[in-house]
Amino acid sequence: MEVEVEKGGGDKKSNKRLSVERIYQKKSQLEHILLRPDTYIGSVEKLTQPMWVYDEEKELMITKDVTFVPGLYKIFDEILVNAADNKQRDEKMNTIKITIDKVHNQISVWNNGKGIPVVEHKEEKMYVPTMIFGHLLTSSNYNDFEKKVTGGRNGYGAKLCNIFSTKFTVETSSCEYKRSFRQSWQKNMSLTKEPTIRDSVGEDFTCVTFSPDLSKFHMEELDDDIIDIMKRRAYDIAASSKGVRVILNGKKLPVKNFRDYINLFLKDKYDENDQPLKVVYYDSNPRWQVAVTLSDKGFQQASFVNSIATTKGGRHVDVVADQIVKKLLEIVSKRDKGGIKIKPFQIKNHLWVFVNCLIENPTFDSQTKENMTLQAKSFGSKVTLSEDFMKQASKCGIVESILSWMKFKAQTQLNKKTGAAKLSKLKGIPKLDDANNAGTRNSQSCTLILTEGDSAKSLAVAGLGVIGRDKFGVFPLRGKLLNVREASHKQIMDNTEINNIVKIMGLQFKHKYNDPEDLKTLRYGKLMIMTDQDHDGSHIKGLLVNFIHHFWPNLLKYNVVEQFITPIVKVFKGKFSQAFYSIPEFEEWQKETPNFHTYKVKYYKGLGTSTANEAKEYFTDIDRHRIKFRYGGTEDDASINLAFSKKKIEERKTWLKNFMEDRKKRNELGLPELYLYGKETSRITYNDFINRELILFSEVDNLRSIPSSIDGLKPGQRKVLFTCFKRNITKEIKVAQLAGSVGEISAYHHGEASLMGTIINLAQNFVGSNNLNMLMPQGQFGTRLHGGKDAASPRYIFTYLNPLTRLIFNPLDDPLLKNLYDDNQRIEPEWYIPILPAVLVNGAEGIGTGWSTKIPNYDIREIVANLYRMIEGEEPVKMLPSYKNFKGTIDEISDNNRYLVSGEISILDDNSIEISELPIRTWTQAYKEDVLEPML
The missing domain is CATH 3.90.199.10 (Topoisomerase II, domain 5)
Known part of the structure; x- marks a missing residue:
């Protein structure tokens, strides 16, 4: 570069040139490393962050905020990984000794693997240990064509530790060369003496001892936090180096393998049911050890690549986690078909993954080696988690945790959808006649009447003319409510009827209503169901009970739900009249009344049959028509589940079969049919309602369907x-x-x-x-x-x-x-x-x-x-299904009445086909849209 200097006085020119020399400088690599350490070893400033450390009192791993200097941690780690790498060069190696002397600011790492060749390098004219520990950019890992599963790669490693130490000593003994070697460096690798070489017949070993230059890290001593992290790395090495025992400060670590190490993390961890976390292991591949368990703190991972602690993970973790996530996503989607749509990253947030692997020539995104970046195709091995592993992973609590989270998420979305705040005035709900006191401090005394349709609402409104509108609100239902127990999350979210009921009542999906005081948050203290006294009316009642029970079972325990019944038959004679609330009760009256045929009989097929005057009569004597549901215990819960859960299909068959057989026997014996509502009925249990009223709808449903x-x-x-x-x-x-x-x-x-x-x-x-x-x-x-x-x-x-x-x-x-x-x-x-x-x-x-x-x-x-x-007394010939004018084929494919129905297709030429027949009930337009159009 040319620098143009302005002509003039000598002093000015000299000053200009001095400034140029100050700006443009040349440094040796050693000087550059000391001047810009963050490029090589990470920051030399103190950093505080949560990290896993070993708690010696509790004998397990804990997370705590640790203040440390990343650069100091890194130079220690370089020496430690070098020792672990030696296991890959010498299978007989079985011990690593680590000594951390806080008082004397001295750290040593010893291993009994194959010693460094104590021989002079012919080209560099120096001993090999001198070259690889005391000269930059020297390494045994520069041959990229050689596939190695070691941690070193770039030729800095141990030299960086030497550079950032006041004293650095290497000792090694090589049985192969029958020599021992010892050499020390001082003042950041700037001073050294000739190595000491002796004949040796002892065992192989290598020991590196160094005193970190604490001034470079703005420290005065090795504090407890950095020592805790170094000790944790000793446990890491014990876990990631198969067949190697690790001795720390003279004490053998209690970690013999990767499983022992994982247990240190999970000793005090429990799942939602207060059970110890279940861990699933995979170690079928000699280069891969994998484990997974449930995480309650988002995605967690502890991983090692060639004994390097990849604290930020990397592609080796991704390739494992992605397989697990994919399988769990399939399982969860089947288990909760109608739930919220869950994404892979949301599944991943429930995983705690442990990975220990050997990767050929791994690459990292920095010299600190926290994130492994090598593409999976270059790993040198492939990890395919077994079906058994996946099966066990699905049973260790992760799936249940995901489903629980999905339910919570769904409830949160539903709460946002419905608003669910206790408001004194509601807007935007058509046909709602709100009680005057709803949502006020007197809301506990209010009752919401849900009617079967508009005509039933008219009846209720007519009745309110007698008792007033302060404590009673009316809202008409449009047909039958959704069976929320089997509905998808989207169906519930999109169901206007359910959302309206939630808003009107002031219900909140996230609330459990465990305490009676919670009921004060509702806009209405009671929910009264007013339907026709027929089978469909019973079903509507049941669906509403199911709705409340599914989301807020405690509300049933606090007797929030009631029903309003009206006569199904009335008899008249002169001024005398009598109402009956069930057909069996009426039939029983007929048998007991000799001249029953002289009475005028009026059947009420629906609430719309009743007149406005009759409505006023009903509400004048509201206590007679108001039937309270009483919670009778767990048998009530079981009965509701039996009636509405898709998991209870077989049990429902038995339930109905027993009911029909019992009724048949009663008819044969001339016994009257059982009925639920009589003159004195004021309250019933949910179990009675399901087994004596709703069951009649279930029977009729079969007859209809x-x-x-x-x-x-x-x-x-x-x-x-x-x-x-x-x-x-x-x-x-x-x-x-x-x-x-x-x-x-x-x-x-x-x-x-x-x-x-x-x-x-x-x-x-x-x-x-x-x-x-x-x-x-x-x-x-x-x-x-x-x-x-x-x-x-x-x-x-x-x-x-x-x-x-x-x-x-x-x-x-x-x-x-x-x-x-x-x-x-x-x-x-x-x-x-x-x-x-x-x-x-x-x-x-x-x-x-x-x-x-x-x-x-x-x-x-x-x-x-x-x-x-x-x-003619002959056996019939077996027939195959047949449809008029169908041109395809129908073939039996099994002995249990299963058939394969095929259409017809012809290949006209390389670019054209003709479909002349589709399988039965594969409708033409749907086939075009779902099959043909995506192919175009």
């Missing part, structure tokens, strides 16, 4: 055919009009939309629907494109009886059928008797409570042929 094996029909379908037969509908009629007729003739009490869907399904004839459609479709009744969901509005399409239907359901059988009655109205038969098994012709599918069924369609001609065989 699962087709009869006799006629292949569900009750709704049977009602449609009954209406068509009775009115002889052989000419076109609108689907919407037919639905009205069904409601009138067969006492259908549910939504018309559902009934119109039933009519449309009976008339569908595309591939995959009916083999024999009972009704004829006139208009767009749906296609294979969308699986029938593309049917036109019921107002615009027509239908009538298929002429074949009455041939199958012979009218000559009608007088023999057992018809049902509803409110003294004769309705459809219990079942029809078709001339062939209709359940096989069109198949059957349904999911009830505890039971479900799925029967495919069969060819009607094969069914008829088998019927003829059976009439």
Whole structure:
């Protein structure tokens, strides 16, 4: 570089030149290391951070804030790792001795591995120990083509310790060369004498003794903190060096292997159930030792690469953690399908990973070697954690901890969604009639009435005209509540009904309500359920009870939940009237009343049947209609779980089966049917509610959802055919009009939309629907494109009886059928008797409570042929499922009625294929969107 100097007086020129020399200087490498130590050994300033150290009193590893100088720690570590490296050169090496003398500021590290060659280097004209300990950029690790699993690499290592010491001594004995060597350096490696060489027949060893130059580290003595860290590194070496015992200050360390070392960290650690942490180990690969356990402080790791403590981890830790995370993510996703979406880093936060490995020619991001950066493909070995390891890892408490965290996270999100603060005034909740005192200091005396629909709300509001609105609020439910026990987190988050109830009540998902005082945070002290006195009303009650029990079980213990019951039947005679709250109670009254037929009977199918005057009567005598739920103990919890948990399917089967058998026996013995609500009923347990009321819905749910094996029909379908037969509908009629007729003739009490869907399904004839459609479709009744969901509005399409239907359901059988009655109205038969098994012709599918069924369609001609065989006393021939106009194939793949359904595809040329058939119920549009479009 040229520097231009301004002409002028000599003094000015001299000053200019002096400033240039001061700015641009040349230093020797030794001077540069001492001037800029942070480049080589890290900071020489004191640093305070939490670190693991060994507590000699407790005999375990603890974390504490340690103040130390990283540079001093590093030079000690370089000597220690050199000693550990010698194990890779000499398998017979079995001892490392470390002595830390605080008083004399002296540290020594001795190992009995193969000694350094005591021989003069022919090129450098000096002894090898002199060269590698006293001259910079000398090393045995410069051959990158040689694969080594040692810690040294860059040729600084021990020299740095020499440079930052006031005195540095190397002693070694080599059996191979039968010589011993001793040489000392002083004043930061600037002074030395010729080495002492003697003949030796003793054992191999190498010992490095040094006195750190404390002034370079702004220290006056080796303080307790730096000594604690050095001692911890002694334990690290004992753990990471297989087959090497470590003696620290004359005492053998109690760590024989990596497992002993891990136990030092976990001695006082317990899981959420107060059980000692379970650790899972992997050591099938000679170069890899891995362990994992549960962490409650985010991701933690303790790892070693060739005995170097990689305190910041690196790619060796990543390759292990990533495998564990991937497997746990699969397990958690299966265990909690509907939970919040969890990301890999969130899984990782529950892991505590220990890794001890040997890596060929490792690379690091700095001379301090805290983070290993070598790509996994260059490790020289591959670690593939075994299936058994993964299985055990999933059982050591990590999965449970993740699921618990997911639940907490979900509750936090739900709290944010609902707001959940105790407010005296709520906005933005349609149809809510809030109590005047809700959310105030008198909120404990308030009751929220949840009604089944708007008509029931009208009844409740009419009743409030009697008792006032200060303590009572009303909110109508839109149909049945979500079964939160089996719902996904997203479903709950997106469910307006649940969010509204939470807001209105002032509930908080994160609260457990363990103390009665917690109830003061609610906007309402009581939750009253007001539904129809039918099976669906019972189900709505059950779903609400399930909702509260799932999120806040303690609220049931504090009797927060109540119900409001209304008559299901009333009898009148003159001025006399009597209300009944269950059909069995009414039937019992009939048996006890000789002239019961002289009474006028009024059936209440829903709350909407009651008049405004009757509503006022109910609320005037509110204590009669207010039934309190009383918590009866753990049997209540068990009953609620039995009714609503998907894990209890088999138990529900037994539950229902026992109930039906018991009721059958009572009928045979002429005993009255048991009922829950009577004249004197004022409170019931949840166990009674589940086992004596909700169970009736479960029974009816099966009858509604699962087709009869006799006629292949569900009750709704049977009602449609009954209406068509009775009115002889052989000419076109609108689907919407037919639905009205069904409601009138067969006492259908549910939504018309559902009934119109039933009519449309009976008339569908595309591939995959009916083999024999009972009704004829006139208009767009749906296609294979969308699986029938593309049917036109019921107002615009027509239908009538298929002429074949009455041939199958012979009218000559009608007088023999057992018809049902509803409110003294004769309705459809219990079942029809078709001339062939209709359940096989069109198949059957349904999911009830505890039971479900799925029967495919069969060819009607094969069914008829088998019927003829059976009439002749022959065995029927086995049939395969068959769908009208289906061009694909159906093959049996096992003996338990499992079949493989295949479509048809043709390869036209290298760029074209033709799909001429899809498997049954693989709908065309969905196939295009889900399969074909992603391939384009």
